[in-house]
Amino acid sequence: MKNIRNFCIIAHIDHGKSTIADRLLEATNTVSQRDLQAQVLDDMELEREKGITIKSHAIQMEYERGGEKYILNLIDTPGHVDFSYEVSRAIASCEGALLIVDATQGIQAQTISNLYLALGHDLEIIPVVNKIDMEAAMVEEVKDQIADLLGCSHEEIIAASGRTGQGVDEILEAIVERVPAPKGDEKAPLQALIFDSVFNPFRGIIAYFRIFNGTLRTGDAVKFINTGHEYDADEIGVLKLKLAPRQEIRAGDVGYIISGIKNSREVKVGDTITHVENPSTEAIAGFEDVKPMVFAGVYPVEADQYEDLRASLEKLQLNDASLTFDPESSLALGFGFRCGFLGLLHMEIIQERLYREFDMDVITTVPNVSYRVTTKKGETVYVHNPSGLPEPTMVDKIEEPYIEAQIITKSDYLGNVIKLCIDKRGSLRNQVFISQDRVEVTFDMPLSEIVFDFYDKLKSISRGYASFDYHQTGYRESRLAKLDILLNGEPVDALSSLIYQDHAYDFGRRMCEKLKELIPRQQFDIAVQAAIGAKIIARETIKAVRKDVTAKCYGGDISRKRKLLEKQKKGKKRMRQIGNVEVPQSAFLAVLKMD
Incomplete structure (x- = not known):
């Protein structure tokens, strides 16, 4: 065990951690020249295109130093704020972490939040400044920033370049010198932490774990503590570039287990594996069911693809534990699912993966958050969908989730960033200068304000320099109203939304104008109205397509024309009573993109 080192890499998006991982695999000859490609651990097509890590990966390397062989287990982690639970489980499986900071960009918000996670688990931190070969590299300045943050000396910081392999x-x-060897007892009852799982169509679910205590052998009967299910370990092994089977794995090792599990709900990231015969009494701390932050309805474009969509979502859930979904139906869109995501990037990636991996075309409704409603009877209801809101007369108070947002930006853009946050109902909590031209601001904000387009706006006003990180802080009471859109007096449930009262009038007016452009004209006038309860706050009229009934009237008295027009008017009125308005798909999509 003294020759095992378990470590992870933490960094902000695009600071080059996958590239450094490639160089480490090359230097230890884990990957042959023939299999070598850029970002070798990012095996999803989407990850390569977007240049981000979506899934955490693990790989074992062998390193020789001073005649002794060391086993290095690298657990690669995603860098984006939406995947922070996965990062926390990966960090819990390690004893050390490489903190990688880009020499051209300096420390960013995500780096700091992941660093605090690592320090909370008492990990040994090895700071690395990456991309020192770039022309814009500010190596000494970035070293100063890291030294301030960690309280370490300049000598401890390694300067490296993922591109050239320097450092x-x-x-x-x-890693060998500073990261402590794992502690644990091979004779104790088995305790292994699951930090990831993937789905294989032939073998079922493959769970990746790190053993803290005990020994696991092929064929052992094991059980998962939090779900209570029992299985046989059909195959266990270590993670090279491919799976490498072994007869036994001991305390301190990282490995995988295949036990023919078919149902995704049985394997949860953060769960503990133990033996059936001699079980461990306690699970490894830190397990929690992932709580989604953003909800949206996902509907198939073709109504008969509902069952295919369910199967696709179930398969995706195996390899992404943080996706949750429940069936729901809508008058306008038919049957679909109400899905919970960790954030907007997560939602975009799920949509993209549904299309690529399962060939499913889907429509997503406006993303919203879950609200906590207290009724007059004193009951508490969680509302994910505006149509699930109790009657206004029954509601005592509505609370919405709040977050603490940390934004790091250059001081030139500070005014714009603060204005953006205040427009989004934020209140400034703190402001700290990290260096002369970089400042960190902390805001309290409602989560619903950032799920729409906050991130895009932040990037554009700061020319891409600002970085953003958040965590939920709880619920607070708020003045919210349910905004309904009525077509011909009938509410369209897919377009209704819960919105802050002061923004409702403006938003309702823009909705009506947008729908007026998008809904095709009918044979009768259509009233497009925005309403809060019984009060109409905005209205547009889509004029009827009219046939010129007076064309055959030439000359003669005006009353003849009027008679024909009255007859037409009656027909239009009757038509309007029985006519129903089809809302085209493009209207839903345009409302989603309303800025």
């Missing part, structure tokens, strides 16, 4: 040997040396 990679020093990183490997530092």
Whole structure:
């Protein structure tokens, strides 16, 4: 065990952690030249295109130093704020972490939040400044920032370049020297933490774990503590580039287990594996069911693809534990699912993966958050969908989720960033200068304000320099109203939304104008109205397509024309009573994109 080192890499998006991982795999000859490609651990097509890590990956390397062989287990982590639970489980499986900071960009919000996670688990931190070969690299300044943040000396910070491979040997040396060997007892009852799982169509679910205590052998009967299910370990092994089966795995090792599990709900990231015969009495701390932050309805474009969509979502859930979904139906869109996501990037990725991996075309409704409603009877209801809101007369108070947002930006853009946050109903909590031209601001904000287009706006006003991170802080009472859109007096449930009262009038007016452009004209006038309860706050009229009934009247008295027009008017009125308005798909999509 003294020759095992378990470590992870933490960094902000695009600071080059997948590239450094490639160099480490090359230096230890884990990957042959033939299999080598850029970002070798990002095996999803989507990850390569967007240049981000979506799933955490693990791989074992062998490193020789001073005649001794060391086993290095790298657990790669995603960098985006939406995947922070996965990062926390990966961090819990390690004893050390490489903190990678881009020499051209300096420390960013995500780096800080992941660093605090790592320090909370008492990990040994090895700071690395990456991309030192770039022309814009500010190596000394970034070293100063890291030294301030960690309280370490400049000598402890390794300067490296993922592109040229400079400093990679020093990183490997530092991992062996500074990261402590795992502690644990091979004779104790088995305790292993699941930090990831993937779905294989032939073998079922493959769970990745790190053993803290005990030994696991092929064929052992095991049970998962939090779900209570029992299985046989059909195959266990370690993670090279491919799966490498072993007869036994001991405390301190990272490995995988295949036990023919078919149902995704039985394997949860953060669960503990133990033996059936000699079980461990306690689970490894930190397990929680992932709580989704953003909800949206996902509907198939073709109504008969509902069952296919369910199967696709179930398969996706295996490999992404944080996706949740429940069936729901809508008058306008038919049958679909109400899905919970960790954030907007997560939602976009799920949509993209449904299309690529399962060939499913879907429509997503406006993303919203879950509200806590207290009724006059004192009951508490969680509302994910505006149509689930109790009658206004029954509601005592509505509370919405709040977040603490940390934004790091250059001081030139500070005014714009603060204005953006205040427009989004934020209140400034704190402001700290990290260096002369970089400032960190902390805001309290409602989560519903950032799920729409906050991130895009933040990036554009700061020219891409600002970085953003948030965590939920709880619920607060708020003045919210349910905004309904009525077509011909009939509410369209897919377009209704819960919105802050002061913004409702403006939003309702823009909705009506947008729908007026998008809904095709009918044979009769259509009233498009925005309403809060019984009060109409905005209205547009889509004029009827009219046939010129007076064309055959030439000359003669005006009363003849009037008679024909009156007859037409009656027909239009009757038509309007029985006519129903089809809302085209493009209207739903345009309302989603309303800025």
